[in-house]
Amino acid sequence: MHSDPSRPDSGSPNSRPLVLSLAGITKRFGALTANNAISLDIHAGEIVALLGENGAGKTTLMSILFGHYVADEGTIHIADATGALVPLPGGSAEAALGAGIGMVHQHFALAENLTGYENIILGTVPLWRPGFGRAAARRKIAGLMRQSGLAVDLDIPVGRLSVGEQQRVEILKALYRDVRVLILDEPTAVLTPQEADGLADTVRRLAASGLAVIFISHKLHEVLALCERIVVLRGGAKVADRPALGASRALLAELMVGRPIPTRQRTAGHPGTSVLRLAEVDVGRPGERDRLTGASLDLRTGEIVGIAGVSGNGQGALAALVAGLQPARAGVVEIAGQAVGSGPRQRLAAGVGRIPEDRHRDGTVGALSVAENYVLETIAAPENQRGGFMKGRAIRERAAAAITAYDIRCPGPDVAIRSLSGGNMQKVVLARVLERAPRLILAHQPTRGLDIGATTDVHRRLLAARDRGAGVLLISEDLDELFALADRIAVIHAGHLSEALPAEGLDVRTVGLMMAGHAGEAA
Amino acid sequence: MMLAALEILTQANFWAAAIRIATPLIFGVLGALICERAGVLNLGIEGIFVAGAMSGWLAVYSGLPLWGGVAVAAGTGALFGLLHGVLTVPLGLSQHVTGLGITMLATSSTYFGYRVAFPNVSTPPRIEPFPPLHIPFLSELPFIGTVIGQQSAFTVLAFACVGAVAVLLARTPLGLAIRAVGDNPEAVEAQGLSVMGLRIGAVMAGSALMALGGAFLTLSAFNAFYFGMINGRGWVCIALTVFASWRPGKALIGALLFGALDAYQLRIQTIAGGVVPSQVFLMLPYLFSIAALVAVARRADYPRALMKPYFKGQR
Numbered sequence: 024m025h026s027d028p029s030r031p032d033s034g035s036p037n038s039r040p041l042v043l044s045l046a047g048i049t050k051r052f053g054a055l056t057a058n059n060a061i062s063l064d065i066h067a068g069e070i071v072a073l074l075g076e077n078g079a080g081k082t083t084l085m086s087i088l089f090g091h092y093v094a095d096e097g098t099i100h101i102a103d104a105t106g107a108l109v110p111l112p113g114g115s116a117e118a119a120l121g122a123g124i125g126m127v128h129q130h131f132a133l134a135e136n137l138t139g140y141e142n143i144i145l146g147t148v149p150l151w152r153p154g155f156g157r158a159a160a161r162r163k164i165a166g167l168m169r170q171s172g173l174a175v176d177l178d179i180p181v182g183r184l185s186v187g188e189q190q191r192v193e194i195l196k197a198l199y200r201d202v203r204v205l206i207l208d209e210p211t212a213v214l215t216p217q218e219a220d221g222l223a224d225t226v227r228r229l230a231a232s233g234l235a236v237i238f239i240s241h242k243l244h245e246v247l248a249l250c251e252r253i254v255v256l257r258g259g260a261k262v263a264d265r266p267a268l269g270a271s272r273a274l275l276a277e278l279m280v281g282r283p284i285p286t287r288q289r290t291a292g293h294p295g296t297s298v299l300r301l302a303e304v305d306v307g308r309p310g311e312r313d314r315l316t317g318a319s320l321d322l323r324t325g326e327i328v329g330i331a332g333v334s335g336n337g338q339g340a341l342a343a344l345v346a347g348l349q350p351a352r353a354g355v356v357e358i359a360g361q362a363v364g365s366g367p368r369q370r371l372a373a374g375v376g377r378i379p380e381d382r383h384r385d386g387t388v389g390a391l392s393v394a395e396n397y398v399l400e401t402i403a404a405p406e407n408q409r410g411g412f413m414k415g416r417a418i419r420e421r422a423a424a425a426i427t428a429y430d431i432r433c434p435g436p437d438v439a440i441r442s443l444s445g446g447n448m449q450k451v452v453l454a455r456v457l458e459r460a461p462r463l464i465l466a467h468q469p470t471r472g473l474d475i476g477a478t479t480d481v482h483r484r485l486l487a488a489r490d491r492g493a494g495v496l497l498i499s500e501d502l503d504e505l506f507a508l509a510d511r512i513a514v515i516h517a518g519h520l521s522e523a524l525p526a527e528g529l530d531v532r533t534v535g536l537m538m539a540g541h542a543g544e545a546a
Numbered sequence: 547m548m549l550a551a552l553e554i555l556t557q558a559n560f561w562a563a564a565i566r567i568a569t570p571l572i573f574g575v576l577g578a579l580i581c582e583r584a585g586v587l588n589l590g591i592e593g594i595f596v597a598g599a600m601s602g603w604l605a606v607y608s609g610l611p612l613w614g615g616v617a618v619a620a621g622t623g624a625l626f627g628l629l630h631g632v633l634t635v636p637l638g639l640s641q642h643v644t645g646l647g648i649t650m651l652a653t654s655s656t657y658f659g660y661r662v663a664f665p666n667v668s669t670p671p672r673i674e675p676f677p678p679l680h681i682p683f684l685s686e687l688p689f690i691g692t693v694i695g696q697q698s699a700f701t702v703l704a705f706a707c708v709g710a711v712a713v714l715l716a717r718t719p720l721g722l723a724i725r726a727v728g729d730n731p732e733a734v735e736a737q738g739l740s741v742m743g744l745r746i747g748a749v750m751a752g753s754a755l756m757a758l759g760g761a762f763l764t765l766s767a768f769n770a771f772y773f774g775m776i777n778g779r780g781w782v783c784i785a786l787t788v789f790a791s792w793r794p795g796k797a798l799i800g801a802l803l804f805g806a807l808d809a810y811q812l813r814i815q816t817i818a819g820g821v822v823p824s825q826v827f828l829m830l831p832y833l834f835s836i837a838a839l840v841a842v843a844r845r846a847d848y849p850r851a852l853m854k855p856y857f858k859g860q861r
Contacts, residue, residue, distance in 0.1 A: 116737075116738050133730060134729040136725055136849070137729070145726050145734070146723070149719065150718075150719050151719075151720065154717065155717075155718075196737075
């Protein structure tokens with residue numbers, strides 16, 4: 024009904040059978056229209072990218088499709104076994120699964136205490152049955168692994184697998200359910216570049232076998248390399264639905280944000296004196312997962328050193344060391360040429376500014392106001408208190424000034440910070456750090472979860488701080504971010520920190536190999 | 547005196563007592579373990595013990611057969627489990643607070659019911675409890691025969707439950723789903739299973755087992771219901787669950803260890819009672835619980851979603 028049989032071109036998606044058709048999907052949460060009359064057709068064997076900033080409505084749309092929410096208006100039709108389109112009842116994950124829709128969430132839906140095999144068959148066998156019917160299930164999974172090229176040990180608890188392996192279990196879990204539409208939500212966010220390449224190969228093989236894939240991502244280069252069609256959502260509405268061929272990153276970014284994104288000229292830093300020196304530092308006990316062994320680093324004023332690596336390889340220990348939350352068990356830690364005692368207070372006094380990895384957990388106190396969060400780290404300073412009483416008005420005025428200067432979208436300095444969006448919350452943290460003009464900025468995943476607009480802003484501020492003469496230690500999993508900002512890049516893997524090399528001499532592939540622990544091959 | 551202290555371990559009576567003391571704990575730990583494996587802490591256990599003890603006994607007193615009393619106790623436990631489940635799973639109330647509330651509600655309503663049923667009784671009315679176990683051939687053996695002779699069919703049920711729960715958790719799709727829902731409810735939801743149904747069902751089943759622990763006391767160990775007869779056994783089960791790392795086999799070992807210590811301290815009191823105050827010995831099993839928790843709990847592999855309410859569509 025939606026396909027156009029008059030088109031002779033067999034390679035075009037429209038000549039392939041339609042498997043999923045969304046028509047006029049609208050979803051409102053109170054005053055907010057999260058999805059506004061979105062229509063979307065997906066064909067067998069097609070790889071469709073779903074792009075959009077945070078809050079554009081991607082997650083809501085997929086949640087409706089997967090039965091977590093019920094749409095206020097609109098219909099969903101999905102092809103049944105004969106290929107005829109039948110309506111999909113809303114609000115039931117079971118119905119969506121039964122109809123052949125599978126989703127690999129960004130946060131994996133895996134029970135870590137179960138093995139991969141147990142996770143895959145969970146929910147596929149009747150609960151009231153003595154056994155699992157192992158042999159048949161095993162045969163089917165083995166066949167799927169051969170066909171898709173996904174290899175993973177399915178007999179150990181999933182919690183002991185790497186993130187990339189867990190993702191393979193997730194995909195196998197979906198395939199085991201005979202899905203015809205596979206939704207991948209930010210699948211490469213947690214992968215090394217090599218793993219991401221492997222995933223892209225898998226997705227192509229699956230599509231070639233007739234599976235329709237919806238690929239949600241904000242990494243534009245991946246989308247352009249992998250997908251044949253690109254759908255862009257903005258403000259809850261579909262603003263573009265076009266072939267990937269001929270699209271450019273700048274065009275897509277503009278479609279997502281709704282205004283041109285200024286392209287920034289990368290400028291080189293001007294390194295000066297040492298601001299952070301680590302020599303043979305050990306942090307954490309042997310056997311702990313997130314720890315450092317024999318780490319050495321020299322960060323100077325006016326430069327950004329990027330630390331690349333898959334999360335959990337010692338980044339937490341490095342950040343905790345620099346912030347003074349965890350002491351060094353061995354080795355030398357110097358800030359601006361002086362040995363500084365451990366402890367967050369001493370580090371703050373020594374001029375360390377901290378942008379923590381998890382702004383909800385370590386960066387802000389949700390119940391406190393924007394103004395209170397703004398002065399959280401300097402509450403004892405004379406400008407914020409006298410005789411043990413907070414200078415309420417002065418603090419609010421300074422916070423109000425920061426709200427203007429950093430373009431923080433919020434009703435005012437007195438609202439609880441937890442009501443702010445992630446990007447605006449991060450701007451409060453950024454304002455708090457930069458206000459003190461720190462000589463050393465620890466930026467741990469500073470743009471995690473932020474959209475393009477907020478990310479660009481954070482990047483601009485970090486570069487400005489560097490040009491002002493601060494040394495920036497940028498810990499990130501996002502290689503694009505590291506290559507866009509860092510003057511030198513070091514890789515952290517299994518607690519070992521590599522030498523920081525000039526970013527110009529490095530490429531994504533080399534860093535990716537080092538992230539996966541193949542230092543020898545990369546050198 | 548040292549010799550006498552060791553000699554206790556060779557007495558069949560000591561081992562019989564150890565098993566008898568352990569039996570209600572086996573039920574309790576299994577029940578707590580099922581609830582917690584599904585992600586719900588059930589601090590209603592102490593009150594559910596009381597309610598199970600009284601309801602099972604009352605059913606038999608009013609004329610039901612002994613196994614009928616067991617069924618009534620299990621049903622009573624399941625009802626309190628349903629209440630705890632509804633309050634903590636769909637409504638997502640604090641599991642600590644709700645559990646303590648259930649304990650208070652179950653205890654006081656049981657005492658109230660008892661007083662209403664027997665307004666003017668000073669000595670509790672008695673029933674004919676489960677008879678001693680007799681197994682052909684085994685009961686004739688010298689040592690083992692004595693140990694068995696002091697148990698009842700209710701004890702056999704406890705041991706059978708250990709096996710049944712172990713098989714359920716490890717070998718059946720239902721057990722798989724229970725383990726998964728206590729680790730990552732999103733995973734269960736995404737597979738089209740009902741998180742709410744699984745959790746409430748697990749809490750009901752677990753609470754039924756807890757109530758059996760109470761019923762054992764009135765239907766097998768003693769022959770009447772007394773106020774205060776549960777005396778903290780439920781709380782011990784909560785600690786033993788951690789000690790057992792949420793595994794039925796280890797739960798059995800933990801309960802037996804505790805039972806052995808309790809039986810031992812009763813006997814050593816008579817030997818060393820003149821030298822050391824008896825209260826010191828009374829403390830022994832509890833000191834053991836604390837020590838075992840300190841040793842085990844640091845490495846304990848808690849179900850990841852334990853005490854975390856789950857709301858559909860919210861991640």
